[in-house]
Amino acid sequence: MEYILSPSILAADFARLGADAKEAVEGGAKWLHIDIMDGMFVPNISFGAPVMKSLRKVNDAFFDVHLMIERPERYIDDFLAAGADLICIHLEATEQAEAIAKKVHEAGKLFAIALKPATPAEAIAPYLSLCDMVLVMTVEPGFGGQKFMADMMPKVAAIKEMIRKSGKEIHIQVDGGITLENLSVATEAGANVIVAGSSVFKPGLIEQNAAAFMEAFKGL
Numbered sequence: 001m002e003y004i005l006s007p008s009i010l011a012a013d014f015a016r017l018g019a020d021a022k023e024a025v026e027g028g029a030k031w032l033h034i035d036i037m038d039g040m041f042v043p044n045i046s047f048g049a050p051v052m053k054s055l056r057k058v059n060d061a062f063f064d065v066h067l068m069i070e071r072p073e074r075y076i077d078d079f080l081a082a083g084a085d086l087i088c089i090h091l092e093a094t095e096q097a098e099a100i101a102k103k104v105h106e107a108g109k110l111f112a113i114a115l116k117p118a119t120p121a122e123a124i125a126p127y128l129s130l131c132d133m134v135l136v137m138t139v140e141p142g143f144g145g146q147k148f149m150a151d152m153m154p155k156v157a158a159i160k161e162m163i164r165k166s167g168k169e170i171h172i173q174v175d176g177g178i179t180l181e182n183l184s185v186a187t188e189a190g191a192n193v194i195v196a197g198s199s200v201f202k203p204g205l206i207e208q209n210a211a212a213f214m215e216a217f218k219g220l
Contacts, residue, residue: 001171003217004193006031006064007210008175009055010046011144011197017051018058020206027210031062033175033195036079038069041093042142049075049082056083064193066114066175068141069093073100080107088112088135088173091123101130112173116141117149121158131170133193134159138186139176144197148177153189160190180216187220 007029012020021032034052039045056063065084069075072089073096079087080103087104091097091113104111113127114135124134136156139146156172163170174186175195183194200209 001169001192003187003220004031004171005029005200005210005213005217006033006173006193006195007200008033008035008144008195008197009201010035011201013201013203014047017055020201021055021059021061023206024200024210025059025061027200027207028214029061029200029210031064031193032059033197034063034065034084036065036067036069037142040070041090042068044142049078052079052084053082062086064088064173064195066135067093068114071096076100076103080104080109084109086110086112086133088114088133090114090116090141091127092116092119097127098130101127112171114141114175115155117152121155121162124159125162128162128166128170129168133171133173134163135173135175136191137176138174138178141176146177148179148182150182150185153185156186156189156191180212183213183216184220 007024037044037046062085066088101111110132112133138149138152171193172191173193174191178196179199
């Protein structure tokens with residue numbers, strides 16, 4: 001599988017969100033990671049479907065939508081309508097994973113499940129056949145700029161092995177504290193979709209930072 005950079009717009013300057021996202025794409029990022037937080041599932045609030053819909057009007061990148069919200073089944077239609085290409089829900093936040101996956105796939109979009117750090121790899125096993133991607137959080141979800149949790153790499157490796165045995169092509173995404181320095185640690189464990197926020201969205205350096213990740217992928 002190819003390596004994919006999915007810069008997290010949570011780290012962008014919201015006063016110039018459209019321009020920042022455009023710079024990341026110009027640097028080579030094909031995906032944009034869109035963190036939706038409700039102040040309940042995680043102790044922070046970001047933004048909702050209206051902001052995403054506005055961004056979609058000015059950016060045609062692949063929208064990788066990470067719903068860090070309680071009972072995400074309430075809002076799937078809204079985010080599909082706002083331009084999501086992939087919808088990722090947290091296994092810990094819903095009992096409706098199968099129904100959500102069905103709705104997302106019927107809309108012709110990709111479906112993913114995210115696991116918080118305390119959730120073991122084995123928890124994804126009953127749901128793996130539903131997934132186009134599995135997201136392993138490498139920080140506690142809710143805030144950007146946290147330190148990368150290298151102890152999540154055995155979880156990534158375990159899920160990679162489950163995927164190998166399944167025979168399916170399923171992306172593994174890592175999200176939290178990823179830098180050029182620890183990138184290879186994540187990819188060696190089996191991740192191929194890399195979320196980077198603070199490492200990309202630095203004023204005046206966004207395009208260059210995204211390009212640096214794309215260049216680093218070539219050496220992996």
